Amino acid sequence: MRMGRSAVTRFVEFDVDAVTLARRLLGQRLVSVRDGERVAGTIVEVEAYVGVHDLASHAKRGHRSPRNESMYGPGGLLYVYFTYGMHHCANVVAGCVDDPVAVLIRGVVPTEGLDVMQRRRGPRVRERDLASGPGRLTQAFALDREDDGRDLRVDRGVMIERARSRALPARRIDCTPRIGVDYAGVWAEEPLRFVARA
DNA sequence: CCCGTGATTTAT
DNA sequence: TAAATCACGGGG
Numbered sequence: 104m105r106m107g108r109s110a111v112t113r114f115v116e117f118d119v120d121a122v123t124l125a126r127r128l129l130g131q132r133l134v135s136v137r138d139g140e141r142v143a144g145t146i147v148e149v150e151a152y153v154g155v156h157d158l159a160s161h162a163k164r165g166h167r168s169p170r171n172e173s174m175y176g177p178g179g180l181l182y183v184y185f186t187y188g189m190h191h192c193a194n195v196v197a198g199c200v201d202d203p204v205a206v207l208i209r210g211v212v213p214t215e216g217l218d219v220m221q222r223r224r225g226p227r228v229r230e231r232d233l234a235s236g237p238g239r240l241t242q243a244f245a246l247d248r249e250d251d252g253r254d255l256r257v258d259r260g261v262m263i264e265r266a267r268s269r270a271l272p273a274r275r276i277d278c279t280p281r282i283g284v285d286y287a288g289v290w291a292e293e294p295l296r297f298v299a300r301a
Numbered sequence: 302c303c304c305g306t307g308a309t310t311t312a313t
Numbered sequence: 314t315a316a317a318t319c320a321c322g323g324g325g
Contacts, residue, residue: 150320159320170309188306190321207320238321283320 114256115263117178117197121151121204122295124178124197129276129299132266133211135244136259140219142244144234145266147299148210150281152194155203159287162203173252174203181261183241183251190238193246195255195263209282209296211240220244275300 115131117124134143152160161171161184173182174196182194182205194205211234213220220233220243234240241247246261255263277298284291 152320161320166310168309184320185308186319187321188308188319190306192320194320209320236322281320286318287320 113265115265117195117256118199119178119197121153121197121206124195125149125151125206125295125297126273126276127270128195128206128208128263129297130267130271132214132264133208133240133244134215134262134264135246136261137245140216142213142216142219143264144211144213144215144240144243145299146208146210146263147212148208148235149297150207150209151197151295151297152205152207153295157287158290159281159284160203160205165203167203171203174205175201176252177254179254179256181246181250181253181255181258183246183248185248187238191241191247192237193241193244193250207237208240209237210235210298211243213243271299 128146128149131146132143133146155162155165162174167175170184173180176196177200178197180196182196183191185191194207196205198204213233223245224233224243234243250261253261277300278294279296280292280294281296
């Protein structure tokens, strides 16, 4: 027998286009477990990087290197890169093998392990800044290049848990151009950033 | 506004 | 080999 549209799947499915995955990730729960310390939060801001033709993407013009190799893997891999000499950013790979599309996680609202996040981020950081920003959330969740290529579908250290069975309705999502991609010409204007309304 | 910081990419 | 760039964050 076939699963209907309303069938409840336990896990997020990743083998879809980047925009679909971006919208699907909003409201779901990012989790990391490090040395038995579990932290978690709700994904509230993401950006889609939609393919080799997307001049804002690390895979633009089909570029492939040790850094972005994970983008060429199956949907569900984690792509973590290092930038500006001090920050890590985390993406969820979408699509299928050899189709380098991904979703950058830009903002999470902490729900579990706030004390752990505070320790990692520093004592002067305000609660609402713990994981609001792509570099901030990797620090709060302790994600770095060691985590690049992990498979979120099976990994026990980093995962995305289904916190809601249906995607957020479109009216609960704000759509804007992506941040920090002014170098990308017309692609800088594309509305590929998605933010869950407060 | 400016700057740190260093891996990666691109130009010479 | 050298120079420029960078999916950022913190501090004025």
